[in-house]
Amino acid sequence: MKAKERESILNKSIPVLRDALAISDDEIRIIVEKSIEGGEINSTDDFAGWIDGRFLSNCVLIDETGYAQMCVDALKILATTAATDFGSSRQRDMGQLWADMTRGYLGEYAFSLFLEKHWQIKAKLGHEIGKLADYLPSDIQEIAFPKQESRPPKINIGIKTAKWNGIWMDIPGDQFNHSDVHILVKVNAGRDHLFAFFKSISVFRDKILKHGESIGSISREESASLFERLPSLKPIPAYIAGFVLKDKEYPLLSYSGVKGRTNYKISGWNGYYAQSDLDEIKAKENVKGKVEFAGIGQFTAANRYIFNTGSLSWKKDEWEMIIGRL
Numbered sequence: 001m002k003a004k005e006r007e008s009i010l011n012k013s014i015p016v017l018r019d020a021l022a023i024s025d026d027e028i029r030i031i032v033e034k035s036i037e038g039g040e041i042n043s044t045d046d047f048a049g050w051i052d053g054r055f056l057s058n059c060v061l062i063d064e065t066g067y068a069q070m071c072v073d074a075l076k077i078l079a080t081t082a083a084t085d086f087g088s089s090r091q092r093d094m095g096q097l098w099a100d101m102t103r104g105y106l107g108e109y110a111f112s113l114f115l116e117k118h119w120q121i122k123a124k125l126g127h128e129i130g131k132l133a134d135y136l137p138s139d140i141q142e143i144a145f146p147k148q149e150s151r152p153p154k155i156n157i158g159i160k161t162a163k164w165n166g167i168w169m170d171i172p173g174d175q176f177n178h179s180d181v182h183i184l185v186k187v188n189a190g191r192d193h194l195f196a197f198f199k200s201i202s203v204f205r206d207k208i209l210k211h212g213e214s215i216g217s218i219s220r221e222e223s224a225s226l227f228e229r230l231p232s233l234k235p236i237p238a239y240i241a242g243f244v245l246k247d248k249e250y251p252l253l254s255y256s257g258v259k260g261r262t263n264y265k266i267s268g269w270n271g272y273y274a275q276s277d278l279d280e281i282k283a284k285e286n287v288k289g290k291v292e293f294a295g296i297g298q299f300t301a302a303n304r305y306i307f308n309t310g311s312l313s314w315k316k317d318e319w320e321m322i323i324g325r326l
Helices: 003-021 025-037 044-058 064-076 094-119 193-200 203-214 220-229 277-284 316-325
Strands: 059-062 122-125 140-144 157-163 168-172 181-187 236-245 255-259 264-273 291-293 304-308
Touching: 003 025, 003 044, 003 059, 025 044, 044 059, 044 236, 059 064, 059 094, 064 094, 064 193, 094 122, 094 140, 094 157, 094 181, 094 193, 094 236, 157 168, 168 181, 193 203, 203 220, 236 316, 264 277, 277 291
Parallel strands: 157 181, 264 291
Antiparallel strands: 059 236, 122 140, 168 304, 181 236, 255 264, 264 304
């Protein structure tokens, strides 16, 4: 897509999404640019169908009550969760782990809001005290259709949460075979969502800063100024970007991208990915430099399934098919 066409799409989206979601222009630009990069919007002609038919209809807003529930649910299992990122050796401290788990739970909660918004289905999430591995097959433990009793769903549902700027659904290891359907939710929580929540419930003003005043490390005026500069919690938009099915045949080496003068950038992938695939692409496309994924560079060495957001199923009749299997 040419730069002029991309800018035209961005300019059209800002007033619409600013009113609908009450988010900043910078946040709007991120979601639209990444929807273009992920292959959801391929031309100006796609834009109207995307913003109304896909994005806004598949968006929900998470309020402070919902955030508090997910924050506490994450805290329940924090002590039994490994501190390493899945597929890597990077260690996270407890605060980072709590924030990351809360963001993941926000994605699951957003999908429950999506079910209620469109089908009046109430969902119970698998957030009981215990080990995270106990709940891998399905993130939805029970569902209740209108005027029906709550029961387990007939299929296993896996929910992956990405940041607002994500363009990939990445399902590592054997997780792909654990669930019948995998759903990607993009959550606009930012990096400071936990701090914003603490501010909203006066953890900083009534506890931390007040204690700082009592021990003489900060004056009352400095404390008030610092409190005002801390991020404030706002309704958090979440975009249910789409889903993929386990029981579908996905072709091997299902990539698309652009070859530059020396490097190759992968912008689309729809299925299984093995570490050796990059070498095959390099040879097939006669790439002298690097073969990398747009927006992320490289995934970890573990074999996985990868889908760009443009390859996900998202239309109303496709969602209806999933609802019919629940």
